Amino acid sequence: MKVLVVGGAGYIGSHCVRQLVLTGHRPAVLDNLVFGHRAAVGSEVPFHQADLGDEEAVCRILAEERPDVVMHFAAYAFVGESVADPLKYYFNNCVCTLHLLRAMLRQDVKRFVFSSTCATYGVPQSLPIVEAMPQAPINPYGQTKLDIENALKSLAHAQGLSFAAFRYFNAAGAANDGSLGEDHIPETHLIPLAIAAAVGQGPPLQLFGTDYPTPDGTCLRDYVHVDDLSRAHIAVFDALAQPGAALFYNLGTGTPTSVREVIAAVEEVTGLRVPVIEQPRRAGDPPALYADARKARVELGWTPEYPEIRSIVATAWRWHQSHPRGYADR
Numbered sequence: 001m002k003v004l005v006v007g008g009a010g011y012i013g014s015h016c017v018r019q020l021v022l023t024g025h026r027p028a029v030l031d032n033l034v035f036g037h038r039a040a041v042g043s044e045v046p047f048h049q050a051d052l053g054d055e056e057a058v059c060r061i062l063a064e065e066r067p068d069v070v071m072h073f074a075a076y077a078f079v080g081e082s083v084a085d086p087l088k089y090y091f092n093n094c095v096c097t098l099h100l101l102r103a104m105l106r107q108d109v110k111r112f113v114f115s116s117t118c119a120t121y122g123v124p125q126s127l128p129i130v131e132a133m134p135q136a137p138i139n140p141y142g143q144t145k146l147d148i149e150n151a152l153k154s155l156a157h158a159q160g161l162s163f164a165a166f167r168y169f170n171a172a173g174a175a176n177d178g179s180l181g182e183d184h185i186p187e188t189h190l191i192p193l194a195i196a197a198a199v200g201q202g203p204p205l206q207l208f209g210t211d212y213p214t215p216d217g218t219c220l221r222d223y224v225h226v227d228d229l230s231r232a233h234i235a236v237f238d239a240l241a242q243p244g245a246a247l248f249y250n251l252g253t254g255t256p257t258s259v260r261e262v263i264a265a266v267e268e269v270t271g272l273r274v275p276v277i278e279q280p281r282r283a284g285d286p287p288a289l290y291a292d293a294r295k296a297r298v299e300l301g302w303t304p305e306y307p308e309i310r311s312i313v314a315t316a317w318r319w320h321q322s323h324p325r326g327y328a329d330r
């Protein structure tokens with residue numbers, strides 16, 4: 001398949017581009033590089049530096065690339081910032097995505113894969129989270145993703161767009177050959193922060209909340225390897241052949257892992273101690289979020305190849321060792 005990967009220079013998008021190449025597909029990338037890294041995209045992959053808000057530019061790129069499928073990873077994803085500056089999030093995550101969708105319809109491109117999030121569920125009524133549970137986001141970031149899920153449903157109905165919205169849990173890890181990895185500025189994700197603290201490149205790790213109603217008092221999350229996420233995006237291609245297909249899948253391993261367990265895994269894999277500063281709970285952090293991802297397993301035949309935290313951390317550590325300062329274009 002010919003695939004336009006929007007946000008393909010970012011963390012998850014760049015891993016998906018690599019998987020597409022490895023599985024014989026033909027990706028091209030569109031990214032404005034506001035956060036992504038040009039060095040995260042192989043020189044053999046066509047690269048278009050453009051902003052999604054520029055609908056005419058997006059149309060020209062679609063006309064040039066003629067993709068069968070568009071994968072859309074481009075968004076802002078800092079929850080706290082979305083609370084402080086909601087317009088920034090509504091413009092980039094909603095308005096720009098609507099420009100992309102309109103450009104696709106103008107160019108008669110009708111297969112779409114969307115990066116949604118478990119943040120659309122808000123505080124779940126029960127665990128593990130299944131796709132049919134009510135969605136009630138508790139921050140603007142999650143709301144922007146839910147708004148796009150709803151727009152996609154309407155477009156599937158009205159225009160025959162076929163789409164899959166993947167609700168990721170906590171994306172983690174790096175390519176197993178150390179060639180790609182996580183390099184966010186600022187970094188907010190637990191594993192890279194714990195590794196940076198362990199090697200002395202960053203401050204001690206702040207552990208928010210040690211009195212949650214969980215086995216060790218710290219939050220439980222569901223860490224899913226970035227290459228496993230990418231494989232799901234490819235596994236859904238056949239299902240998108242059906243015009244008007246409207247598909248929603250949780251992507252997680254289904255294994256709840258506590259913050260302390262992640263820290264222990266980082267210490268075991270690196271052989272270093274992670275300095276930790278315990279802090280009170282952070283507002284808006286639910287005690288536990290983990291997926292029931294059976295739907296993706298049954299319908300897409302998707303099985304995570306990294307079902308447990310140590311193997312995920314091992315890939316993040318390999319990336320750190322081969323790229324201690326991140327990408328060269330930092």
Ligand SMILES: NC(=O)c1ccc[n+]([C@@H]2O[C@H](COP(=O)([O-])OP(=O)(O)OC[C@H]3O[C@@H](n4cnc5c(N)ncnc54)[C@H](O)[C@@H]3O)[C@@H](O)[C@H]2O)c1
Binds near residue numbers: 012053115167184
């Ligand atoms: N990382 C996670 O754990 C996680 C969890 C759930 C959902 N998601 C979603 O997955 C997607 C990818 O996440 P990520 O961690 O790879 O983020 P990222 O910031 O690393 O990648 C996003 C990419 O999109 C580009 N981009 C942003 N706005 C753009 C615009 N207007 N025009 C063109 N390019 C633009 C950025 O330059 C960047 O390369 C996001 O949509 C995010 O909301 C991520």
